[in-house]
Amino acid sequence: MSVGKLVLVGTPIGNLDDMSGRAVQALKDADVIACEDTRRTRKLLTHFGIKALDLVVYNDVNEHAQATALAERALAGATVALVSDAGMPGIADPGYRVVVECVAAGVLVDVVPGPSAAIAALSISGLPTDRFVFEGFLPRKRSHRVDRIDVLATEERTLVLYESPHRLEAALEDLAARLGPRRAALARELTKLYGEVRRGTIEELLDDVRERGARGEIVIVVEGAPARTERPTPAELAESARRLMDTGLDRKDAMSEVARAAGVPRRDVFDALIDEE
Numbered sequence: 001m002s003v004g005k006l007v008l009v010g011t012p013i014g015n016l017d018d019m020s021g022r023a024v025q026a027l028k029d030a031d032v033i034a035c036e037d038t039r040r041t042r043k044l045l046t047h048f049g050i051k052a053l054d055l056v057v058y059n060d061v062n063e064h065a066q067a068t069a070l071a072e073r074a075l076a077g078a079t080v081a082l083v084s085d086a087g088m089p090g091i092a093d094p095g096y097r098v099v100v101e102c103v104a105a106g107v108l109v110d111v112v113p114g115p116s117a118a119i120a121a122l123s124i125s126g127l128p129t130d131r132f133v134f135e136g137f138l139p140r141k142r143s144h145r146v147d148r149i150d151v152l153a154t155e156e157r158t159l160v161l162y163e164s165p166h167r168l169e170a171a172l173e174d175l176a177a178r179l180g181p182r183r184a185a186l187a188r189e190l191t192k193l194y195g196e197v198r199r200g201t202i203e204e205l206l207d208d209v210r211e212r213g214a215r216g217e218i219v220i221v222v223e224g225a226p227a228r229t230e231r232p233t234p235a236e237l238a239e240s241a242r243r244l245m246d247t248g249l250d251r252k253d254a255m256s257e258v259a260r261a262a263g264v265p266r267r268d269v270f271d272a273l274i275d276e277e
């Protein structure tokens with residue numbers, strides 16, 4: 001019996017010339033191609049002259065059942081290729097579950113790496129690229145989004161986020177309010193005709209988006225929090241909070257404001273104030 005495998009195949013994020021020769025070959029060699037949207041993938045296949053005899057849907061809705069079915073087919077000897085609508089499968093796209101199933105079943109899992117918007121955006125953001133965290137999409141619901149941003153507030157590594165154009169303004173508002181004056185970049189429509197990168201503080205980018213709008217596909221890249229060694233001491237945190245309270249701000253808001261500006265959890269400011277009392 002022939003040995004099957006699963007191959008994750010990266011596809012372009014806009015410019016079809018970014019499709020690699022290996023990606024084309026992997027799709028030609030596959031017995032079955034799993035994709036998010038058959039119409040979209042068929043266009044890609046037609047463009048590259050690839051005849052797909054067996055095209056199956058693997059998406060957010062059927063991911064669990066289909067992952068098992070695909071792993072079984074690979075186990076039975078089929079070469080299963082997985083693509084998403086764009087970029088790398090499994091990166092803010094379906095893919096994780098079938099990899100887990102194949103690994104568990106002892107099926108070989110291979111990759112044909114291709115473009116990914118996160119890496120493309122980070123590389124040209126002008127922000128530190130040596131250490132970064134990829135957060136995918138922030139939660140849609142505002143309260144959840146704010147909670148998530150608060151967790152990220154002390155993260156020292158560069159943040160990479162995906163966002164849809166109609167939630168961009170709201171996301172930038174929350175990022176500006178919770179993270180303070182940090183440098184950031186908006187990478188829009190990368191590899192496409194109107195691709196661009198806007199750079200500035202989060203606040204400046206927010207103003208710009210309000211003024212000029214921002215359509216299409218967008219990655220937000222945000223500078224990480226100041227390094228711990230550069231952060232204020234507890235005495236300095238307490239002093240800053242007291243100064244704000246002296247101006248009439250209530251204790252809770254003063255703590256939040258100081259925590260945000262210093263890139264520390266509010267708990268640290270709270271503890272610093274308690275220690276002084």
Ligand code: SAM
Pocket residue numbers: 013014084086087088089090091092093115116117118161162163164187188189190191192217218219
């Ligand atoms: N799997 C893809 C990857 O590897 O980049 C990501 C898929 S995710 C569903 C789609 C999001 O990726 C978009 O909302 C946008 O945030 C980002 N994205 C995809 N293509 C992009 C492009 N050409 N320019 C900027 N961002 C892009």
